[in-house]
Amino acid sequence: MPPPPSVPPAERLLNLVIALVNTSAAMTKQQVRTGVAGYADAPSTEAFERMFERDKDTLRSLGIPIVTVDAGGHSDEVGYRIDNDAYALPPVDLTPAELGVVALAAQLWSDKTLRTDISRAMTKLRAAGAGEAAADAVAGITPRVRAAGDAYGPLLEAISARRVVAFRYRAANTGQEMARHVEPWRIAARGGGWYLVGFDRDRQAPRVFRLSRITGRVRVTGHGGAFEIPDVDVDAMLGERVGVERTAVLAVVPERAQAVRARAKVVDTSAHDPRRDGRDVLEVPFRSRSAFADELAAYADAVVVVGPEDLRREVLHRLRAAAALATEPVETPGAAGEVHRG
Amino acid sequence: MAERADDRLVRLLGLVAYLDGAGPVRLDELARRFGVSPRQVREDVDALWVSGTPGYMPDDLIDFDAFSLDEGVVHLTRARGMTRPLRLGTREAVALVAALRAMHASPPVQAAPERAAVVGSALAKLTAATGDAASAVDVRLAGDGDPEVLAAVSAALADGRRLRIRYVNAADVASERDVDPVRLLTQDERTYLVAWCHRAGGRRTFRADRLLAARVLDEPAEAHDVDPDVDITASVLAEGGPGAPVATLVLASPARWVAEEVPAESVRDLPDGSFEVRLRVTNPAWLRRLLLSNAPDVRAVAPPEVAADAAAAARAALAAYADEAPRGDAPGA
Numbered sequence: 001m002p003p004p005p006s007v008p009p010a011e012r013l014l015n016l017v018i019a020l021v022n023t024s025a026a027m028t029k030q031q032v033r034t035g036v037a038g039y040a041d042a043p044s045t046e047a048f049e050r051m052f053e054r055d056k057d058t059l060r061s062l063g064i065p066i067v068t069v070d071a072g073g074h075s076d077e078v079g080y081r082i083d084n085d086a087y088a089l090p091p092v093d094l095t096p097a098e099l100g101v102v103a104l105a106a107q108l109w110s111d112k113t114l115r116t117d118i119s120r121a122m123t124k125l126r127a128a129g130a131g132e133a134a135a136d137a138v139a140g141i142t143p144r145v146r147a148a149g150d151a152y153g154p155l156l157e158a159i160s161a162r163r164v165v166a167f168r169y170r171a172a173n174t175g176q177e178m179a180r181h182v183e184p185w186r187i188a189a190r191g192g193g194w195y196l197v198g199f200d201r202d203r204q205a206p207r208v209f210r211l212s213r214i215t216g217r218v219r220v221t222g223h224g225g226a227f228e229i230p231d232v233d234v235d236a237m238l239g240e241r242v243g244v245e246r247t248a249v250l251a252v253v254p255e256r257a258q259a260v261r262a263r264a265k266v267v268d269t270s271a272h273d274p275r276r277d278g279r280d281v282l283e284v285p286f287r288s289r290s291a292f293a294d295e296l297a298a299y300a301d302a303v304v305v306v307g308p309e310d311l312r313r314e315v316l317h318r319l320r321a322a323a324a325l326a327t328e329p330v331e332t333p334g335a336a337g338e339v340h341r342g
Numbered sequence: 343m344a345e346r347a348d349d350r351l352v353r354l355l356g357l358v359a360y361l362d363g364a365g366p367v368r369l370d371e372l373a374r375r376f377g378v379s380p381r382q383v384r385e386d387v388d389a390l391w392v393s394g395t396p397g398y399m400p401d402d403l404i405d406f407d408a409f410s411l412d413e414g415v416v417h418l419t420r421a422r423g424m425t426r427p428l429r430l431g432t433r434e435a436v437a438l439v440a441a442l443r444a445m446h447a448s449p450p451v452q453a454a455p456e457r458a459a460v461v462g463s464a465l466a467k468l469t470a471a472t473g474d475a476a477s478a479v480d481v482r483l484a485g486d487g488d489p490e491v492l493a494a495v496s497a498a499l500a501d502g503r504r505l506r507i508r509y510v511n512a513a514d515v516a517s518e519r520d521v522d523p524v525r526l527l528t529q530d531e532r533t534y535l536v537a538w539c540h541r542a543g544g545r546r547t548f549r550a551d552r553l554l555a556a557r558v559l560d561e562p563a564e565a566h567d568v569d570p571d572v573d574i575t576a577s578v579l580a581e582g583g584p585g586a587p588v589a590t591l592v593l594a595s596p597a598r599w600v601a602e603e604v605p606a607e608s609v610r611d612l613p614d615g616s617f618e619v620r621l622r623v624t625n626p627a628w629l630r631r632l633l634l635s636n637a638p639d640v641r642a643v644a645p646p647e648v649a650a651d652a653a654a655a656a657r658a659a660l661a662a663y664a665d666e667a668p669r670g671d672a673p674g675a
Contacts, residue, residue: 175615
């Protein structure tokens, strides 16, 4: 039975895959055009070329290994076939409980692109004969990561191909927007934010970029294999785990700052030191000084930082600025008209 | 919206490879396995039936047993060499392995050893099958919380039991409650317990790092008609509600995270790099804490009562510091 005159794209792709898997040596473009169902629809050679190039890209992005070989014998024509050794998924053999974990992991992403990627992966795993998923092992657990946004796709493509990316970026400290050229190493998510870790060609140094501050499109430029990706300590570069754990000493009003109390190693409620004004003394471990100062300043008079001195200074800096909010209101031009008093 | 051609192709190839190994399979079972409607599977079978190698003579085509299909059973009789499941592409491997790694390191999984073991073994098998391309994406779900508390919550969820928790809210007030846990949700940097609260008589969301204690009770958890799928950001917004007062803050650029992480009604960039954010808040304590934490970057606040409230709290704190010795016997400082 010959295929119908107009073949839907999915079926054209399917016929191309079957043809390239079964070909004895390789198929030339001309053989694809005249032989594979769907390509005869192309009205011109140019239209066929575009269609074939796009289809090859689609198949490669799905993990289908199309290789080019000398068509052999005559002329310098290139032939195409699918590398059958690289085609197949190695046996994965997931238990029902493990498959339940994988199904749960599929819910982690909020991005449409990542969800598409992972649901295709699930289809392939199901095709490999994985059994029924059992969710008992992870009952009641829901992990979720905020959407990475449009930059994710081109950045991942650039990392995989070792190509340079260019984008406009709004710097956090100045608010200025600048063009950046980066050798991308890793895409990372921490604490609700997505980051690009890479080598900034303009600054000639490793840098971290927050994806939400990329304005406009990420362009993938230059040729593949343009750089090597070094071993990077993503956490160190993101500055999260920089420095050692230290201990803060806090004087806390009884019953207050309970979330901080829950993390305290030592709680001395017996220190009836008059200077402490009846406060409990807590010893609480911390790493990031500024994050801890943010948290402690929010407790206002319920928490007084006794030490270390640099933490105390950071909290006082915030409190002095807050005390000034009411006495010296600063009006920013352009904002006044927008203030809504409803 | 019509299905994308590449998504359909993956399923078409998957159906052939699966049926080649599985033998005859009921059509509705295939539909369930591949997460599509039985009608879609039927259309897929029709598409496969006319596909094959160039020439497209009967022997070149993928073939099914027509009689079985009339009975609702899909029986592949010729696979045309498409018998092996397709490997994962780079993007698919990245999405899968990064998700599993993030899950594996998350506190709710780490709190229960048997759970961590299952996630770990799934991760190991998939990493072995996909190679190391997946390291391009590195996701960590921090989500703090006392491991003992999380372990108790996990156990209650697994066994369907009620919990007695001690919880401190954003206003720093602690309370004891009996709750029927619904789920433990790790979203970005935080872990939340979604539960039916018997004290409040409704669904409540508790931040795990504010759970001071949790004990599994003997009573079974009751089934409640609650939506377990919570969007935390949306629920914070809903707390405000459309009638809640609006506060407008102008913040310097270093506080840009506020615009990114706090549910804002609107955000407007200003020419000097600062930005204006409008928030609807019913909870004045929450806004006061936000202002105290970020005061050095706050350029303007409206209405003025909001600024006055934060400033008064700050002056009380500065007075407490004045009473306090400036330097203590801080160990490890």
